[in-house]
Amino acid sequence: DAKTTQPNSMESNEEEPVHLPCNHSTISGTDYIHWYRQLPSQGPEYVIHGLTSNVNNRMASLAIAEDRKSSTLILHRATLRDAAVYYCILDIIQGAQKLVFGQGTRLTINP
Amino acid sequence: EPEVTQTPSHQVTQMGQEVILRCVPISNHLYFYWYRQILGQKVEFLVSFYNNEISEKSEIFDDQFSVERPDGSNFTLKIRSTKLEDSAMYFCASSRNTGLAGGVEQYFGPGTRLTVT
Numbered sequence: 001d002a003k004t005t006q007p008n009s010m011e012s013n014e015e016e017p018v019h020l021p022c023n024h025s026t027i028s029g030t031d032y033i034h035w036y037r038q039l040p041s042q043g044p045e046y047v048i049h050g051l052t053s054n055v056n057n058r059m060a061s062l063a064i065a066e067d068r069k070s071s072t073l074i075l076h077r078a079t080l081r082d083a084a085v086y087y088c089i090l091d092i093i094q095g096a097q098k099l100v101f102g103q104g105t106r107l108t109i110n111p
Numbered sequence: 112e113p114e115v116t117q118t119p120s121h122q123v124t125q126m127g128q129e130v131i132l133r134c135v136p137i138s139n140h141l142y143f144y145w146y147r148q149i150l151g152q153k154v155e156f157l158v159s160f161y162n163n164e165i166s167e168k169s170e171i172f173d174d175q176f177s178v179e180r181p182d183g184s185n186f187t188l189k190i191r192s193t194k195l196e197d198s199a200m201y202f203c204a205s206s207r208n209t210g211l212a213g214g215v216e217q218y219f220g221p222g223t224r225l226t227v228t
Contacts, residue, residue, distance in 0.1 A: 034216070038154070042221060042222075043115075043202045043204075043219035043220055043221050043222050044146075044154060044202065044204075044217075044219045045219065046216035046217065046218065049216065087154075091215075097142070097159070097206065097215060097217070098144070098156040098159055098167055098169075099144075099146075099154075099156060099217060100156065101146075101153050101154040101155070102153065103153060
């Protein structure tokens with residue numbers, strides 16, 4: 001399985017933007033980049049995904065490097081509710097799309 | 112907004128007993144998954160299921176585990192003879208389709224906490 005590397009933890013302040021980095025240097029051309037998050041005591045929650053172009057949705061933006069070896073999840077105005085573990089996952093097209101979770105980045109939001 | 116539901120929220124069982132964890136996926140989804148998360152550890156893939164058969168399973172998913180879609184709405188995970196190390200949160204997920212086109216999100220349920228004593 002292609003691997004991703006994320007910082008173990010990050011901290012930010014409420015109402016400020018947050019940039020969560022992910023390195024995936026062994027990504028192949030057809031691998032989608034997915035982000036999920038897991039709030040305390042809850043199941044993982046889909047955030048966003050992309051292939052080559054930057055993507056925006058109501059939750060976040062995803063900026064993908066031109067060589068696709070890294071990506072950044074952007075939360076434009078963090079709230080306390082955004083405190084969670086964020087996972088960067090490569091969606092490897094080989095059948096049933098199992099998600100391979102790493103340790104993720106634990107994001108702390110200060111009031 | 113449609114969501115995946117799971118029952119029970121917490122199951123306590125004795126070692127060696129059988130347990131069945133239940134999930135109701137989102138109604139128009141075709142692909143179903145089970146994951147587990149041992150306390151303090153990563154979320155781990157167990158099995159995926161499509162068209163009434165297993166599509167893929169991990170090494171964790173041994174002969175003690177089975178999955179079934181007994182009717183049009185439920186998706187179950189059975190553990191035949193539970194061990195202490197089966198204690199974990201078990202998450203069910205579903206998706207509309209799968210990775211042939213890539214980039215399809217999975218929707219997770221809230222989980223069932225299984226405690227084996």
